[in-house]
Amino acid sequence: MTSLLLQRTAPRIVEEDGSFRTKMLDIASGLDNVIALGRGDPDFHTPAHIVEAAKAALDDNQHHYTGPTGLPPLRQAICDNLKAEYGLDYNADEIIVTAGVQESIMLCMLGLVQEGDEVLITSPRFTTYDTAVHLCGGVPVPVPTFQKDDFALDVDEIEKRITDKTRMFVMVSPNNPTGAVTPPDVIRKIADLAIKHDILIIADEIYAKLIYPGHKHLSLATLPGMKERTITLNGFSKTYAMTGWRVGYMAAPADFVEKLTEPRHTLSINTCTVSQHAALAALTGPQDEMEATFRDYAARRDYLMEALSAAGLSYGAPGGAFYIYTNISSTGMKAKPFCENLLRETGVMVFPGDMFGEPDSDFIRISYLQPLPVIQEAMQRIQGFITANKKAIA
Incomplete structure (x- = not known):
């Protein structure tokens, strides 16, 4: 039974596809050793001088x-x-x-x-x-x-x-x-x-x-x-x-x-x-720490492009940001089941193109916002998942 408030919700409130994101997060919460390559949240911390400026503002009663x-x-x-x-x-x-x-x-x-x-x-x-x-x-x-x-x-x-x-x-x-x-x-x-x-x-x-x-x-x-x-x-x-x-x-x-x-x-x-x-x-303030993070992103990007190609997956080469939009149609799966099964079986979380306005998508978004060794481990799991599923289909 729907609540009275839900019944009277204004039609301007349109239901977006947040349910699959919630489902993925629920699955991940019950797993150990999850490698999250879904969210767009940098794995680096805010540089220390920025944090210190905030602390100084608090001490200066900037409230x-x-x-x-x-x-x-x-x-x-x-x-x-x-x-x-x-x-x-x-x-x-x-x-x-x-x-x-x-x-x-x-x-x-x-x-x-x-x-x-x-x-x-x-x-x-x-x-x-x-x-x-x-x-x-x-x-x-x-x-x-x-x-x-x-x-x-x-x-x-x-x-x-x-x-x-x-x-x-x-x-x-x-x-x-x-x-x-x-x-x-x-x-x-x-x-x-x-x-x-x-x-x-x-x-x-x-x-x-x-x-x-x-x-x-x-x-x-x-x-x-x-x-x-x-x-x-x-x-x-x-x-x-x-x-x-x-x-x-x-x-x-x-x-x-x-x-x-x-x-x-x-x-x-x-x-x-x-x-x-x-x-x-x-x-x-100084920009050198952020320049170092950009170099790390570039190294991760270069590795992923090579590793995805080796796994038989194609993509659009990213010219910026920290995402690689990857075509998984060669696996014989659509993006949503690919992402859900990958998470359940390997603990790697990526997001389907369906969450980015492309229903029934053949694409997944991989965020390279983990240290390179972690991304390398994730790719080993992804490669194993693809190989196992191809054998199962055959």
Whole structure:
């Protein structure tokens, strides 16, 4: 029997596919020696100088509200970093510091999406975008990417989905779950397309610091005519291993930021004050520890690509982030049963493409967020699992 509250839940609350994630976590809780290669949470700890800055803020009685848009020194440091790293030209009054990029996503949709608006989203995708669009009365429209292109965006695939109801396009590069980096020449074509069809762009660049050799990130808002129609999203979770601190930000024209200040205040008043002090230390302090983690990610990526190929599995070569989107169709299994059986039989946890907007998927997302020896052990288990199942099928 359903509860009265569930019966009266507003139709804007759409059930997403969280049940399989819960099922996997329940299975894992009953197993020993699980190797988790599913979540997008870095295995490195937050650098010590960032933690010390938070402790100092606590000792300095920084226990109270900040302004809704964030600490002024942090907003300025974000501007300085965006300019130095990506050539983006923002002022402090064009920044809102949020409780992770998750809150920035929701704030953008609240500010821009009206009933019936269509929002194009790079796919496979981080389905938080779908939820936020649904909550605001909009319609998510996936823009597919393909393994043959290493999952980089194709402008033709975007344009064929533009209608008179299209409000915006969400461009995530590097992408989750594929690690795809859309090349600069394609980014320029996307800018031309946005101007031609007068659509807005959310440029989610949370993984932009994690780019591998041979690939280049281009921030859309640096291109002519694009700053006024682009919201740039970024944050601290992935680059600085600060997932639990919950600090992200959005960068957009000042008048739009001013308009969103009160809605942002309504959502959570301000990002945790202590976390903001930590984020300031992240941007202004030494970067050498994070550069070392990027080198570790690159070594893990290189190993996994070789090991997956040796196991007879194909993939889109990731140009950034810390995921490898792997095609398991050669095993004769779909992604959900593959992931569930792999976990039960070997203790290795990976996530199916079904959790990233691809029902009945042939793909799994592997996060290389474990030390290399642990990843090597996981691959030995995966190889054994594939071999055993092929024998069983034969």
